Amino acid sequence: MILKSKSNLLEKLVPILLVASIGLAFAVGMLWQKVKNLEGGGTTRIAGTQAGAAGGAQGGQPAAGGVQPSFGNADQVDKLRNDDHVRGDKNARMLLIEYSDLECPFCKRFHPTAKQIVDEYKGQVAWVYRHFPLDQIHQKADKEAEATECAYELAGNDGFWKLTDKIFEVTPSNNGLNLDDLPKLAGEVGLNQxxxxxxxxxxxxxxxxxxxxxxxxxxxxxxxxxxxxxxxxTGKTKLIPGALPFENFKTEIDNMLKES
Known part of the structure; x- marks a missing residue:
């Protein structure tokens, strides 16, 4: 009877100890990453996993799987820069600043939504595209982003948007694009290959x-x-993660436009 009680006790303790061990390992990992970030003086890109949680039911792709780097907040977003890529009126009151990854399937899904926002608001909203390649899960995204910047160097803002649109059009996402095809795609949008x-x-x-x-x-x-x-x-900002539908953005934009 005593042996049986000890056996039952051990069976109960094993899962508890296992969970505690996992928690300890996670805490140590977080501490290590924070130290590395402080040593490097910047934000480290960490491997992510595709998950709907980042953008609710619409999905999004998180920058880290488990351990997050040190991030700021939307109030610290850079205002419009001279080297930004803008679709719409640069003098628009509202800016939709998108940080995007050319191999992210949710970015591909959101691309036409952002176009719709600019079209529907007719000069009130401009779309600013900035790169946020998750290079440990999308190893090709960095080079594709560089390609769009080369398009900008060769043909300005129009060249940038034409190649960006083309890449989103043809890539199956998640590293599906053949990087050797980039010069051909550039030629298709009118660039000197x-x-x-x-x-x-x-x-x-x-x-x-x-x-x-x-x-x-x-x-x-x-x-x-x-x-x-x-x-x-007004200087106010609103962070909206994920590939949410047009209606969600319309609600937020309309509310912000009502403020004087």
Whole structure:
């Protein structure tokens, strides 16, 4: 009887000890990552996993699977910069600032929604596109982002948007695009393929992509698409993560526009 009681006790303790061990390992991992972030003076890109939790039922792709880097908040978002890529009127009161990953399936889903927002609000909302490649789950996203910056160098804002639209159109997402096809895609949107390839091979636009990523982390973006509404009149901001439908954005935009 005593042996049986001890056996039952051990059976109850094993799962408790297992959970405690996992919790301890998680805490140690978080502490280690914070130390590494402090040592590096920046935000480290960590592998993520595809999950609907980031954007509710509409989904989103988080920047980290379990351990998150140090992120800021939407009030710290960079205002409109000279090197930003804008669709719509740059002088619009409202800015939809999207931090995006070209291999993220939720970003692909959100792309036409952002276009719809600009079209529906006719000069009241401008769309600002910034890069937030989750490079440990989308190893091709960095190079694709660099490719769009090469398009910008060769053909300005129009060139950037044409290639960005084309990549989202053809990629199956989740590393599905063949990077060798980038020069061909550039040619299809009217860019000089030779000049484009020279730019892409040089890696000269990588710094811009990294700067965008750090800007997003500073603004509290933790996954893609990471959307921030900025009212340039009041200075108020609203972080809206995930590929939410147009109606959700309309509600937020209308509420912000009502404020004087």
């Amino acid at each position: 030779s000049a484009f390839k020279t730019c892409l091979d040089s890696g000269k636009t990588a710094a811009h992509v990294e700067s965008d990523f750090q800007s997003g982390a500073k603004a509290g973006v933790t996954g893609t698409p990471g959307n921030i509404l900025l009212d340039t009149k």
